Amino acid sequence: MNKLISLTTLSIIVCLSGPAMATQPHAAKVSDHYKAVIVKIPTEYEVCTKGNGKTDLENFITGGIVGGVIGNNIPGEQGGGALGAILGGALNAEANKSTKCTKHIHYEKKMDTIYSHSTITFNYDGKSYTVRFKK
Numbered sequence: 001m002n003k004l005i006s007l008t009t010l011s012i013i014v015c016l017s018g019p020a021m022a023t024q025p026h027a028a029k030v031s032d033h034y035k036a037v038i039v040k041i042p043t044e045y046e047v048c049t050k051g052n053g054k055t056d057l058e059n060f061i062t063g064g065i066v067g068g069v070i071g072n073n074i075p076g077e078q079g080g081g082a083l084g085a086i087l088g089g090a091l092n093a094e095a096n097k098s099t100k101c102t103k104h105i106h107y108e109k110k111m112d113t114i115y116s117h118s119t120i121t122f123n124y125d126g127k128s129y130t131v132r133f134k135k
Helices: 002-016 056-072 080-095
Strands: 026-050 099-124 127-133
Touching: 056 080
Parallel strands: none
Antiparallel strands: 026 099, 099 127
16 A cells, blocks of 8 residues: 555656646837826916906996985985985995905816836747726
8 A cells, every 4th residue: 555655656757747738928028108298287376366357446436426326315314315325335435445356277288208018028829918907
């Protein structure tokens, strides 16, 4: 029985220790590939304007008209239109002197090159193969 086990073990070792018959890949080449992209770089800035773009006289007249209409509609008030016109004009002219700021974002576009993928090209069993992968 011991001879049978020894003979079987020896046979397995001899079979497994022989040279491999498979064709090994050779001349493998790895290449990295890149692509061009557009990157947007945001820049925030603030634009400030003084007033509403009209002169003080234009603001006074606009406020006076609105104030006069409102003053004339107050029941039982003598001269309400004139008082409303004067107050409305003065308040509108003064209110539109303030500075108003608005925020804006500008995007600067920049061309950049980034990694896309890699390929490995090799020959196996007489044929050439190319495999695409990411690192």
